[in-house]
Amino acid sequence: MNRVVIIDEHPLVRMAVRTLLEKAHYQVIAENNGEDAYNTIDNYYPDIIIIDIAIHSQSGLSLIKRVRNMGFPGIIIVVTAKSADLYAPRSAQAGANGYISKKRPFHDILLAITAAQNGYGFFPYQSHAIERVAPTADAEKLERLSAREFQVLQHILSGNDNGKIAASMHVSTKTVSTYKSRLMDKLECPTPLALFEFMRRNQLE
Known part of the structure; x- marks a missing residue:
């Protein structure tokens, strides 16, 4: 082993x-x-x-x-x-x-x-030896995301546009837009700027 x-x-x-x-x-x-x-x-x-x-x-x-x-x-x-x-x-x-x-x-x-x-x-x-990064409220918001919404968030973090996300996930760009809208609602980020601030605050990269 x-x-x-x-x-x-x-x-x-x-x-x-x-x-x-x-x-x-x-x-x-x-x-x-x-x-x-x-x-x-x-x-x-x-x-x-x-x-x-x-x-x-x-x-x-x-x-x-x-x-x-x-x-x-x-x-x-x-x-x-x-x-x-x-x-x-x-x-x-x-x-x-x-x-x-x-x-x-x-x-x-x-x-x-x-x-x-x-x-x-x-x-x-x-483990108490490893410090949590995100505030508890933000961590709870992240847990609300479905697997597909989380996948879209990963693509956003990588800088991919809707076309690339759609191709990678084998869905339409309209479906990607729907996932984006849902994840922004769940993260309580009404604008792209708010989503960027959420990522920065939680050291998402």
């Missing part, structure tokens, strides 16, 4: 995680920058996956769901700079065993792996 695949766009992050894991006697069998990550996992079939959900080639959350749906029984630890209040619960729902903020010491990765090996999750809302 010590074969690891690391998926992250940033070479320095991959190197840092590899160094940490190898010192702890884990075997890093492959690295991937996000391109064709599913095939890397399928080909090497590791015991542990360390993944950043902010990969441009696809949604990291969608990749986690896909890996779980194919029957992957191992440990998946998310290591990302994304907002914990927004992404930690979604990571858990997708099938991750743990969530580590890149603002935390990377040694937390080892703690998360150990917790998962013993049948426990490792998430910000379960």
